[in-house]
Amino acid sequence: MNVLVWLAAILFILMVLIGGKKGVRSFVALFLNFGVLLLTIIIMTVPNVNPIILTLIACTLISCINLFYINEVNRKTKTAFISTMITIVILLFFIVIVTEKSMFQGFGEEEIEEISVFSLYIGVDFTKIGASMIIMSAIGSIVDVAISIASSMSEIRNHNPFISRKDLFTSGLGIGRDILGTDTNTLFFAFFGSYLGLLIWFKDLSYSFGEIVNSKVFSAEMINILCAGIGVAIIIPITAWITAYFLVKTRDK
Amino acid sequence: MNVIVNILKKMTYKQIIFYTILVLCFVASVVFVNHNYSFYDRPIAKVIETKLVDTAEVTDEHHNKDKLFTQRITAELKNGEEKGQLIHLTNKYSSSGAYDQEYHVGNELFVSIDKNTEESTELTGSIKDVKRDKYVLIIGWIFIFTLLIVGKKQGLFSIISLAVNAALLFYALDVYVNTESTRLLWICGISAILFTIISLLLVSGFNEKTYAAIVATLIGTFLSLFITYLVMGLTSENGLRYEEMQFLTRPYRMVFMAGLLLGSLGGVMDVAITMSSSIFGLYEKNNNISVKALKTSGMDIGKDIMGTITNILFFVYISGSIPMLILYLNNASSLTFTLSMNLSLELARALAGGIGIVLTIPIGLYTSIFFVNRKRAR
Numbered sequence: 001m002n003v004l005v006w007l008a009a010i011l012f013i014l015m016v017l018i019g020g021k022k023g024v025r026s027f028v029a030l031f032l033n034f035g036v037l038l039l040t041i042i043i044m045t046v047p048n049v050n051p052i053i054l055t056l057i058a059c060t061l062i063s064c065i066n067l068f069y070i071n072e073v074n075r076k077t078k079t080a081f082i083s084t085m086i087t088i089v090i091l092l093f094f095i096v097i098v099t100e101k102s103m104f105q106g107f108g109e110e111e112i113e114e115i116s117v118f119s120l121y122i123g124v125d126f127t128k129i130g131a132s133m134i135i136m137s138a139i140g141s142i143v144d145v146a147i148s149i150a151s152s153m154s155e156i157r158n159h160n161p162f163i164s165r166k167d168l169f170t171s172g173l174g175i176g177r178d179i180l181g182t183d184t185n186t187l188f189f190a191f192f193g194s195y196l197g198l199l200i201w202f203k204d205l206s207y208s209f210g211e212i213v214n215s216k217v218f219s220a221e222m223i224n225i226l227c228a229g230i231g232v233a234i235i236i237p238i239t240a241w242i243t244a245y246f247l248v249k250t251r252d253k
Numbered sequence: 254m255n256v257i258v259n260i261l262k263k264m265t266y267k268q269i270i271f272y273t274i275l276v277l278c279f280v281a282s283v284v285f286v287n288h289n290y291s292f293y294d295r296p297i298a299k300v301i302e303t304k305l306v307d308t309a310e311v312t313d314e315h316h317n318k319d320k321l322f323t324q325r326i327t328a329e330l331k332n333g334e335e336k337g338q339l340i341h342l343t344n345k346y347s348s349s350g351a352y353d354q355e356y357h358v359g360n361e362l363f364v365s366i367d368k369n370t371e372e373s374t375e376l377t378g379s380i381k382d383v384k385r386d387k388y389v390l391i392i393g394w395i396f397i398f399t400l401l402i403v404g405k406k407q408g409l410f411s412i413i414s415l416a417v418n419a420a421l422l423f424y425a426l427d428v429y430v431n432t433e434s435t436r437l438l439w440i441c442g443i444s445a446i447l448f449t450i451i452s453l454l455l456v457s458g459f460n461e462k463t464y465a466a467i468v469a470t471l472i473g474t475f476l477s478l479f480i481t482y483l484v485m486g487l488t489s490e491n492g493l494r495y496e497e498m499q500f501l502t503r504p505y506r507m508v509f510m511a512g513l514l515l516g517s518l519g520g521v522m523d524v525a526i527t528m529s530s531s532i533f534g535l536y537e538k539n540n541n542i543s544v545k546a547l548k549t550s551g552m553d554i555g556k557d558i559m560g561t562i563t564n565i566l567f568f569v570y571i572s573g574s575i576p577m578l579i580l581y582l583n584n585a586s587s588l589t590f591t592l593s594m595n596l597s598l599e600l601a602r603a604l605a606g607g608i609g610i611v612l613t614i615p616i617g618l619y620t621s622i623f624f625v626n627r628k629r630a631r
Contacts (some may be wrong), residue, residue, distance in 0.1 A: 125350070223392050
């Protein structure tokens, strides 16, 4: 039997045992996400498709799966969805500028040996693909922060129905700050884990500090981590503001 | 203006000093990184003029169409003996830019200077790489300012946590690289314990809920590592393709397992601290709450978070391979071959991380209840 099949089976059993119906939905959502991601990558290979627009569509689908399928369609998930989309658009603008300026697209000289058998002139735009790679790596945590803030805020409003918009916004920011630390941690360690090989490589080949910082591979990964962290931070005020706005608006009607 | 004055009035003396130092650091580092040419041994040249001389369309053996361009670049050398002289470079690039790119006026490049054999006065050379340090630095500052503005104190703590953990990782790898006999997995295991203690203390301070979360994280992470090890042993690693694992100078299995351990650590910590702070929150609201009620609410919270946190790991791991997957697919590799070559390790890592995350829900619940009971007994 295949390792992946075994691990997937163990994960499924654990999710069902601990999460019940919601566990099943979480597991199915993982597969749906994988499907969307794969489909996006396959469409990206077509030269005339703009990877940025494709990423926006994929992010919409992924947020729909993670918000409306795992949870239900309700006020909480709707506000979380709107906040996620706004954050993604802002982040995309920022990241497209960053990728164009810092020129880390495609492959670095450390990788060129192993891909030397391939033709590199394949007609797709690697700069834009680099930008969409960063967005995709952050989408999971952005959705996580959005739903956590939106659901805690509507809890607060249920307990204090006459809370003002400003107070609601401030408490939303407070909740966001509490999860900022743990969520950035999750991201950082996931990145550390996947770049461990690269770090050992730099040490073994005794790269100087200047060579590491300027190399395409390292700067790409560093910028990826930092941009994902920026995404997790800016969704906090956005979600807090939008949720406060909608919760107070629906009450005043 | 009034807003700024108000903000300044609200700030304490310490905060004003802190922000002043921060802004000074920012300005100093940006000035430094724009004038640090003399610190590099390799020659650096700044592009002052570019001219497109040739355009050609190419089609490769897989019918991919691309455009090739050739540009002549005149650049000014910024360091070394030839400082201030002009150098002439030729750059070939494609419109896809997988391993090349167009250069614009103002770009700074690492170059190598050709030895002059003839009596020509003009320097020529070839482009080695781009000077990227200033972009990394500026994005680093944007990251720091965003986290500080949004997160205030917690933002500062997560920046400290990132810096300390990164420094610790670098040190641990130094130990590993410089000592022949030690095992990577052991070093990573010990660092994992330190990472957990440092990060969780920074996230929620010295108190019982942090201790409960630390215990739960360590049990959860090592249990998931053990399960993965067992599965890999039982199946004799069928289906894992190490061939395309990048940047290898060391035994690949060790690097993979150590990466798996580190990668799942963050997600497991996230679950553990969420579980323990909500259990302790319930207990603090109502000191007489029954263990049964704690269990039910704890499990409800766990169900809510397990899907989204598994997703975080999943997207981080898979999206890193996007450029490679596209390169494979456009070179007429079949989908199954492409996926098994590039994604088997990433998927294994994501699934193992997911197992750790889900297991930590009951582990976190019971360790928190244990700590709550101990507090009650006192």
